[in-house]
Amino acid sequence: MKLSRKTYMPKSKIYIIIQAIIASFGTYFCMYAFRKPFTVATFEGFSYWGVDYKILLIISQVLGYMLSKFIGIKVISEMKQERRGIFLIGLIIVAELALLLFALTPKPYNIVFMFLNGLPLGMIWGIVFSYLEGRRYTEIFGVALSSSFIVSSGFVKSTGKFVMDSWHFSELWMPFITGILFIVPLLFFTFLLERLPKPDEEDENLKTKRVPLSKKERKKLFLKFAFPIIILVVFYTALTAFRDLRDNFARELWDTLGYQDSSSIYTTAEIPIAIAVLVILGLLAFIKNNMKAFLIYHYLILFGTIIIGINTWLFQQQVISPLVWMVLTGFGLYICYVPFNCIFFDRMIATFKIKGNSGFLIYIADSFGYLGSMAVLLYKNFGQSSISWLQFFTYGTYVISVIGIIITVISLFYFIMKYKKNAEVKAYSVQAL
Numbered sequence: 001m002k003l004s005r006k007t008y009m010p011k012s013k014i015y016i017i018i019q020a021i022i023a024s025f026g027t028y029f030c031m032y033a034f035r036k037p038f039t040v041a042t043f044e045g046f047s048y049w050g051v052d053y054k055i056l057l058i059i060s061q062v063l064g065y066m067l068s069k070f071i072g073i074k075v076i077s078e079m080k081q082e083r084r085g086i087f088l089i090g091l092i093i094v095a096e097l098a099l100l101l102f103a104l105t106p107k108p109y110n111i112v113f114m115f116l117n118g119l120p121l122g123m124i125w126g127i128v129f130s131y132l133e134g135r136r137y138t139e140i141f142g143v144a145l146s147s148s149f150i151v152s153s154g155f156v157k158s159t160g161k162f163v164m165d166s167w168h169f170s171e172l173w174m175p176f177i178t179g180i181l182f183i184v185p186l187l188f189f190t191f192l193l194e195r196l197p198k199p200d201e202e203d204e205n206l207k208t209k210r211v212p213l214s215k216k217e218r219k220k221l222f223l224k225f226a227f228p229i230i231i232l233v234v235f236y237t238a239l240t241a242f243r244d245l246r247d248n249f250a251r252e253l254w255d256t257l258g259y260q261d262s263s264s265i266y267t268t269a270e271i272p273i274a275i276a277v278l279v280i281l282g283l284l285a286f287i288k289n290n291m292k293a294f295l296i297y298h299y300l301i302l303f304g305t306i307i308i309g310i311n312t313w314l315f316q317q318q319v320i321s322p323l324v325w326m327v328l329t330g331f332g333l334y335i336c337y338v339p340f341n342c343i344f345f346d347r348m349i350a351t352f353k354i355k356g357n358s359g360f361l362i363y364i365a366d367s368f369g370y371l372g373s374m375a376v377l378l379y380k381n382f383g384q385s386s387i388s389w390l391q392f393f394t395y396g397t398y399v400i401s402v403i404g405i406i407i408t409v410i411s412l413f414y415f416i417m418k419y420k421k422n423a424e425v426k427a428y429s430v431q432a433l
Contacts, residue, residue: 026189037160068122069367076126091120139285240369307332309401
């Protein structure tokens with residue numbers, strides 16, 4: 001039996017998919033080398049103004065990153081395609097120069113340069129995803145992009161620890177040296193992004209054409225979906241704070257769990273998480289019905305929040321090992337976190353035929369997410385300084401689980417009712433004609 005030519009995917013499309021995955025994964029993977037390596041250093045014995053020096057550095061960077069997200073609500077939603085590549089590279093250069101000045105400036109005055117490091121990096125995600133959204137395979141691209149920060153966070157920490165242990169650079173110089181190692185790869189992956197073709201007619205028919213949003217259009221979109229946006233941002237804020245806590249204090253968590261002599265644990269523990277998340281969420285790309293895919297995202301997020309809570313209880317009952325607990329907690333966290341970073345809002349736009357782009361909604365969520373992350377750090381330092389990072393993290397898993405279950409169920413029912421109402425209005429309009 002001879003197969004029809006339509007059975008096969010054209011080679012050109014396969015090449016585009018592979019190129020998009022490699023380019024997006026590689027670009028964001030490299031970006032983390034300019035943001036996260038410093039967190040593997042402990043900076044023990046230093047505190048200023050009653051706050052641990054490492055916490056001050058993290059807060060400073062998060063402040064810059066958070067401010068960047070608020071700025072990005074306007075900049076990313078309005079960005080023209082021809083400016084993206086140059087803007088991306090320029091932001092990375094500014095971040096690396098900030099790390100150089102961080103190394104050259106005495107403590108505690110160098111804290112300000114960690115703020116300047118975070119300020120440009122907060123817009124990288126929106127730029128990279130703008131190359132990928134509104135395509136029939138956006139789920140695959142988005143999950144590949146998201147899996148990059150799951151793996152890269154651990155990898156660049158391992159690299160940073162290697163730079164200190166084997167090359168004998170100090171904790172202050174290590175972030176700058178680590179960044180240098182990733183500059184050339186970043187330029188290559190950015191070049192691949194720039195070479196991606198624009199979404200074609202079939203992409204636009206399936207996922208709605210993506211266009212820049214003016215201030216008036218942004219306001220109109222927000223008001224139309226204000227209730228679900230607000231409650232989802234509340235959940236995402238808690239999720240981001242929890243995820244940042246796990247990421248920024250991975251060294252402290254793993255040391256307490258008995259892995260203080262392993263520099264590879266930061267990478268090896270994240271690889272199975274990245275693979276599982278990539279496979280599960282990537283499969284949704286083959287669901288053409290936007291509403292069906294959008295509902296499945298809700299079910300997966302609900303599943304993730306339940307896993308986080310149950311998994312911690314099993315760990316406390318000593319049913320599972322510390323390694324299994326950290327891996328399963330990471331899986332539950334990222335199966336919730338990754339969709340909000342891109343593909344959840346991409347499907348929302350496609351489902352309700354919204355004129356605009358995902359960047360606007362993503363950056364609303366991200367800006368408040370990092371505000372919550374900073375608030376949790378301050379609360380831990382001033383309100384819960386007597387308990388360990390491991391205890392604080394453990395309590396946080398239960399908070400995330402409860403908040404996540406409640407908000408996800410409410411969001412699910414809201415969008416179901418909204419979709420039915422829109423369908424009824426459309427059916428009535430057709431009958432009237």
